[in-house]
Amino acid sequence: MIIKNISLTNFKSYYHRNDFEFKKGLNIISGHEGSGKSNLFDGFMWLLFNKINGLGKNQRLDESNVSIVNDKIKNEFFIDNSSDKINCEVEIELTMPPSSSFAYSREFKVTRRKEISLNKDSNGKNFFDNTVWNNYGSELIVEWTDEKFNTKPFYDHNAEEELNKIFPEKIRKYIWFQGEQLNDLLDFDNKYTLGKAIEHISYLHAFEHMSNINEGIQELLVKKNQNLLKSHNKDKKNFDRLMSEIKIDEKTLESNKKKLSNAILELKGINEARKKQKNQLTILAGMPILQKEEGKLEGQLNTLKEHVSTLNDQERRKFVNLWMLKGTEGLFKKADSEIEKFITHRLSLAAENDKQLEEGTPGDALINKMLEKKRCIICDREAPENSDPYISIKSHLDSNKKLKTLDPHIELLNDRVRDIKSFPPRISNRIANIDKSILDFQENISSKTKERNAQNIKLKNIKEKIQDLINEKGEGILNMNPDNINATLTRLDNDAGIMNRRIPALKIDISELENSIKQRNESLNKLKDPGVKDFVEHKLTLYTTFLKTVIKEQTIKQRIDLIEKIENTANAIQSNIAEINNVVIVKVKIDRDDYSLSFVDSNGNPNPGHGAQNTLAKMSIINAIVKISSEMQNRAYPFIADAPTSDFGSQFTNRFIESISNTYEQSIIITKDLVEEVTKLKKMKYVSNVIEIKKDSENDVALSTNSITKIL
Amino acid sequence: MMREKTISEEIYGLEPKIEKLKSLQIIQKYARNKGQRNSKTTEYFDMQWEAFAWAAIIGFHYDKRKPLTGGTTTHFKFSVINNNSTDIFYSLILFTVAQDGYEILGKPRSLVKSIEEYANGGFDIIFSILAEKGQDYFDYDQNFLQEVIDRKPKSFKNTKESSTNERLVDSGDGKGFSI
Numbered sequence: 001m002i003i004k005n006i007s008l009t010n011f012k013s014y015y016h017r018n019d020f021e022f023k024k025g026l027n028i029i030s031g032h033e034g035s036g037k038s039n040l041f042d043g044f045m046w047l048l049f050n051k052i053n054g055l056g057k058n059q060r061l062d063e064s065n066v067s068i069v070n071d072k073i074k075n076e077f078f079i080d081n082s083s084d085k086i087n088c089e090v091e092i093e094l095t096m097p098p099s100s101s102f103a104y105s106r107e108f109k110v111t112r113r114k115e116i117s118l119n120k121d122s123n124g125k126n127f128f129d130n131t132v133w134n135n136y137g138s139e140l141i142v143e144w145t146d147e148k149f150n151t152k153p154f155y156d157h158n159a160e161e162e163l164n165k166i167f168p169e170k171i172r173k174y175i176w177f178q179g180e181q182l183n184d185l186l187d188f189d190n191k192y193t194l195g196k197a198i199e200h201i202s203y204l205h206a207f208e209h210m211s212n213i214n215e216g217i218q219e220l221l222v223k224k225n226q227n228l229l230k231s232h233n234k235d236k237k238n239f240d241r242l243m244s245e246i247k248i249d250e251k252t253l254e255s256n257k258k259k260l261s262n263a264i265l266e267l268k269g270i271n272e273a274r275k276k277q278k279n280q281l282t283i284l285a286g287m288p289i290l291q292k293e294e295g296k297l298e299g300q301l302n303t304l305k306e307h308v309s310t311l312n313d314q315e316r317r318k319f320v321n322l323w324m325l326k327g328t329e330g331l332f333k334k335a336d337s338e339i340e341k342f343i344t345h346r347l348s349l350a351a352e353n354d355k356q357l358e359e360g361t362p363g364d365a366l367i368n369k370m371l372e373k374k375r376c377i378i379c380d381r382e383a384p385e386n387s388d389p390y391i392s393i394k395s396h397l398d399s400n401k402k403l404k405t406l407d408p409h410i411e412l413l414n415d416r417v418r419d420i421k422s423f424p425p426r427i428s429n430r431i432a433n434i435d436k437s438i439l440d441f442q443e444n445i446s447s448k449t450k451e452r453n454a455q456n457i458k459l460k461n462i463k464e465k466i467q468d469l470i471n472e473k474g475e476g477i478l479n480m481n482p483d484n485i486n487a488t489l490t491r492l493d494n495d496a497g498i499m500n501r502r503i504p505a506l507k508i509d510i511s512e513l514e515n516s517i518k519q520r521n522e523s524l525n526k527l528k529d530p531g532v533k534d535f536v537e538h539k540l541t542l543y544t545t546f547l548k549t550v551i552k553e554q555t556i557k558q559r560i561d562l563i564e565k566i567e568n569t570a571n572a573i574q575s576n577i578a579e580i581n582n583v584v585i586v587k588v589k590i591d592r593d594d595y596s597l598s599f600v601d602s603n604g605n606p607n608p609g610h611g612a613q614n615t616l617a618k619m620s621i622i623n624a625i626v627k628i629s630s631e632m633q634n635r636a637y638p639f640i641a642d643a644p645t646s647d648f649g650s651q652f653t654n655r656f657i658e659s660i661s662n663t664y665e666q667s668i669i670i671t672k673d674l675v676e677e678v679t680k681l682k683k684m685k686y687v688s689n690v691i692e693i694k695k696d697s698e699n700d701v702a703l704s705t706n707s708i709t710k711i712l
Numbered sequence: 713m714m715r716e717k718t719i720s721e722e723i724y725g726l727e728p729k730i731e732k733l734k735s736l737q738i739i740q741k742y743a744r745n746k747g748q749r750n751s752k753t754t755e756y757f758d759m760q761w762e763a764f765a766w767a768a769i770i771g772f773h774y775d776k777r778k779p780l781t782g783g784t785t786t787h788f789k790f791s792v793i794n795n796n797s798t799d800i801f802y803s804l805i806l807f808t809v810a811q812d813g814y815e816i817l818g819k820p821r822s823l824v825k826s827i828e829e830y831a832n833g834g835f836d837i838i839f840s841i842l843a844e845k846g847q848d849y850f851d852y853d854q855n856f857l858q859e860v861i862d863r864k865p866k867s868f869k870n871t872k873e874s875s876t877n878e879r880l881v882d883s884g885d886g887k888g889f890s891i
Contacts (some may be wrong), residue, residue, distance in 0.1 A: 311854055319856060320762045321797045327773050327863030328803070334810035334868040342814040409818060412716045416817040419718040420809070423802040430799070438857060 001166070002095045002666050003638050009089040009113075010070040011046070012039035013709040017695075020711065022638075022668060025688030026661035029670040030678050033692045036709025037670045041642035046114045047090040048167055050138060063633070069116060074710055089113035094166070099635065101165065104146040108166060132212050143165075167637070170196045175626065175637050197625045198562050207215045207555045214551060218544040224537045229548035242524045246517055253513040260506040267499040270492050277489045283473055284482045290466045297459040304452040311445045318437065325427065326434045336424035338418050367397050486660070562628070563590045569624035574616055577655050586613045588621055596622070619644060619656070627663045636665035643671055661686035720794060720807055722820035727786035728764060728828050735835040736785060742850055756856050761793045765800050766856075767834030768827055772807040773863055776833030779825070792826070800818040810868060 005021045008014035020029070020040065031037045046068060067074075069088045077086060091111040098105055109653040142162040143153040151682040154162040167175065315323075328594035347363075366377065370393050375382050383389035387409045406414075470477060571587045586599035586609035599617060601607040609617065623639070630636040639660055644653075653673045660667045674681055674690075696710035730736050743757035757763045764787075771777060794801035808816050808826045816823045841859065842849055849855050 242819070315754060315853065315857065316758065319860070320757065321799060322764070323857070324766050324769050325800070325803055326860040327865055328769060328807065328866045330866040331772055331810040332803075332809045335806035338814045368802045371867055413814060413818050415716050416719040417814060420718060420802055420805055420817070423799070423806055427799055427803060427806075434860075438861060 001097075001635065001637055003640075003668065004093040004095060004107075006040070006043060006047075006090065006092040008040065008043045009091075010073045010086060011043055011088055011090050012036070012052075012068055012070060014039065014043070015070045015072045015708045017710065018711055020691055021689075022666065024666050026657060026664075026683055026686055027666070027675060027689040027691065028657070028678075028687060029691050029693060030675050030681075031670075031672060031693040031709075032675055032695070033479060034670055035672075035695050037672065038642055038691065039709060041640065041670050043090040044640055046091075047110060048172065049165065050112070050140075068114070069489070069516060070708070084117060086116045087113060088116065096166065102146065104148055104150075106144040106146045108142065110163060110166070111143075112138060113141075115140045150658045163665040175640055177295065192595065194566075194590055194597060194621070194625075197629075198559060198566065198595065205557065207551050211548065211551045211555070214544050214547050218541060218548065221537050221541040221544060239524060242520045243382055246378045246520045246524065249517045249520065251514050253510060253517065256506050256510050256513065260503060260510060263499050263503050263506060267496060267503065270496045270499060274489060274492045274496060277485050280480060281482060281485050281489065283469070283477065284480055284485060286479075287466070287469055287477060290469065294459060294462045294466060297455055297462060301452060301455045301459055304448055304455055308445060308448050309454055311441065311448060315441060315445065318441070322430055323434050324439060325431050326438075329428055329431050332424040332428045332431070336421075336428075339421045339424070342413060342417050343421075346406065346414055349410060351408055364397055367393055560592055563592060563595070566590060566621060566624045566629055569628060570617070570620035573620040573623050573659055577620070577659050578618060583607075584613070586617055588617050616656075623660065623663050630665070639664040639667035639669075641667070641669050641671075643673075644669060658686050660683075719817050719820060719823065720790075720801065721809030723805075723824055724794065725789055726820070726824050727789050728824060728831065729780055729784035729786055730764065730828075731780050731832055731835070732783040732785050734839060735764075735767065735832060736787075738767065738838055739787070748824040756850065759788075759792070759796065759810050761788045761796065764788075764831055765793060765797075765804065767838060768804055768831035769800075769807070769834065770805055770837050770859075771830030771832065772804075772811065773866065774833070774837055775811070775866075775868070776837055777811070777828050777829045778833040780832050798867055 002024050006021055007017055009017040029037060029040060045051050067498045069086055073086055078083075089111060090113075091109060094108050094110070096106050096108060137154070139155060140159040140163065141155055142159040143151065144153040144162075187441060273353065370377050370383065374384055374390065376389055376393060381389060383393055438701050567588055567590055571585075574585045574587070586601065586607045587604075589598045589600045589604075590596070591598070597618075599607050599609045599614065608614075619641075626637055628638060639661075644656065644660075654669070654677070657667075657669050657671075657674075660669065678690055678692060681687045692712040693709050694712060696708040722756060739760050742755060743760045744755045745760070745765040757766070790801065795806070804827050805817075805823065807830070808823045811830070812822070812826050816826065838850070845855075850859075
């Protein structure tokens with residue numbers, strides 16, 4: 001970085017605008033006491049730090065009553081009332097080479113200004129209240145333009161941030177140096193002062209940043225790891241659960257397979273038993289038919305037997321009552337003939353012996369015939385019913401009864417003949433039908449007998465079949481009960497039904513269990529791997545832990561190395577400067593732990609030193625820090641110092657500024673110690689630019705605390 | 713005037729005599745005793761009078777009259793025959809009339825005797841049948857029928873005339889009867 005110029009307008013002793021042009025290398029601003037050297041330095045300080053010389057270490061300008069406005073301009077306003085505003089402004093222009101932040105070199109213009117409005121009093125005159133000089137209203141503007149003419153302005157807070165990029169806060173203190181106020185500007189008593197510088201110029205901040213990132217990552221990883229562990233534990237839980245479930249499933253599967261095997265065996269047994277029962281039933285199915293047939297035949301046979309028996313009985317009855325009379329028709333005829341013979345005989349006896357009987361008196365038979373014919377056969381005349389002839393004929397009826405009784409023997413015979421005389425014709429009629437009756441009967445009985453015989457044969461066959469069955473299946477078949485077999489078969493059918501339902505159900509269960517086990521095993525395989533050690537997060541945690549250790553070690557090493565380097569560089573600078581005067585210097589010693597600064601002699605023993613020794617030592621530290629920072633960060637900062645050599649002699653000062661010219665790419669040394677040597681200095685190779693300023697007596701303002709600075 | 717008894721009434725109380733030696737054997741063999749069936753024997757007739765009547769009818773049919781000889785016995789009254797079969801009862805009377813003439817009606821004992829003798833003749837014929845066809849011939853019911861089937865109608869001449877041409881005659885040679 002090269003500061004090209006600084007312009008101060010109405011700032012302290014600088015009335016209106018005053019420009020300082022700087023060059024690369026060593027720029028010396030030389031002027032006597034009161035010429036405005038420190039005001040120039042304050043210009044830098046105000047611009048960059050919003051602070052000015054004379055303020056306490058922690059005092060803010062906006063809280064002080066220190067005036068930064070040129071007194072002359074203030075007086076001009078009070079007197080002339082020409083304007084009601086004062087513009088107080090410091091502006092620098094600088095060049096920055098390309099860096100990681102921007103590709104092209106940039107021209108920066110940094111401006112801090114304060115516009116102060118003045119109040120009018122009752123007389124119409126301007127007046128201001130000193131309180132306005134707090135930094136209220138101070139405005140910072142940073143604007144850059146690059147090689148491509150890109151430009152961008154920043155204001156206020158953004159401008160502060162942009163300025164911090166240009167002059168990092170941690171190193172900024174070391175760029176600006178005012179010897180007389182060294183201890184005020186840089187509080188080396190504060191152990192963090194060096195610490196911060198060291199952090200800035202080293203990679204420690206990077207390490208710290210890395211460490212923070214690392215720790216952040218580690219924290220996340222730890223959380224993630226914890227989650228993973230939780231998840232792992234959860235997975236473990238799931239794993240255990242799955243294992244347990246698989247074991248249960250496998251046990252159930254084994255049990256179900258056994259059950260299935262048993263069920264299949266049982267079903268086989270049931271089916272065999274069913275087959276056996278069905279066979280028995282088939283056998284028995286024949287037996288009842290046979291038995292039924294046998295019973296039926298026996299019944300029919302019995303019926304036939306009874307029928308035949310009845311027929312036999314009937315035959316006997318018929319035989320006894322009629323049939324045994326067969327062939328006796330002749331006897332009946334003869335008997336009848338005997339009866340007629342007797343009747344005739346008796347009648348002849350009556351005709352001969354009964355004289356009371358009128359001659360020609362017909363018998364009843366003849367009379368009845370005449371009455372029937374209604375004609376008298378004797379006289380051959382008609383005798384209509386109830387006519388006289390009819391009544392006359394009828395009067396002769398029973399004339400025989402009226403006969404006188406014949407011989408008692410004849411009459412006895414007659415009575416006995418009358419007793420039997422109706423039988424011959426009647427029985428003869430019956431006998432006439434005996435042949436047919438016998439024939440019918442014989443046919444009937446023959447038919448029934450044949451039928452009975454046929455039935456007997458059938459029955460015999462049936463009995464033979466039954467016997468064959470018994471012979472084949474044993475006597476036990478007679479004790480078999482189809483109802484019992486059917487009941488057993490029904491039970492077996494039910495059992496088979498149960499098994500037939502159970503077996504597919506078991507098969508389904510087994511299939512489902514196998515699938516379940518397969519799925520659980522797949523799930524298990526997914527869960528099987530995750531050992532904690534295999535987590536990426538775990539590995540990363542190990543890595544971050546390792547990195548943390550490395551960072552910590554490197555941080556310590558870097559810090560120690562840097563401290564050593566600062567010490568060595570600072571002591572080298574001191575030695576380089578000191579060898580001119582051959583003065584005894586005190587070596588700087590920075591505590592490795594708390595960065596506290598101490599001074600030691602060449603033997604390492606504590607030596608607090610005196611003012612010049614301390615100043616040199618401290619400036620050497622500053623120079624060392626800036627130098628190392630420039631080297632390490634590849635960014636050169638200018639060194640701006642006010643009265644760095646106030647404690648030194650002339651020769652010592654020359655040696656110091658020569659040392660500075662070698663240390664910094666650009667340095668601006670404001671000093672009164674070289675006023676007498678300006679001409680000489682201008683010729684020195686290590687001096688690039690010498691600017692002289694002096695007090696402008698003409699423009700001095702009465703009652704003013706500051707003189708007006710004039711740039712020569 | 714008191715009515716004279718009919719011939720049936722006259723013989724109701726009489727018991728036909730049966731030869732003990734032969735006829736009774738036939739009766740006992742083929743008729744149950746007092747109607748009781750003997751399961752072990754083949755008794756075609758339920759009652760003894762039936763066998764007697766059967767024998768008598770055969771005797772009348774074949775006109776085989778044989779006086780009873782030797783010891784006789786009685787087992788039933790004629791009323792039993794009438795009570796069981798009036799036709800048979802009167803047939804026997806009528807057969808007697810046919811063979812002996814109507815005068816027999818006035819001689820009940822003769823009538824009974826005639827019946828007894830024809831029955832006795834019938835028993836003889838039965839014996840001759842058994843002798844000819846086997847002693848077990850009438851063990852078969854069918855043969856009782858066969859016996860009547862084998863009979864041929866016969867005409868009988870008036871009692872005053874001889875009818876020996878159709879009579880079974882005991883030849884006396886011990887071979888039984890021949891028609």
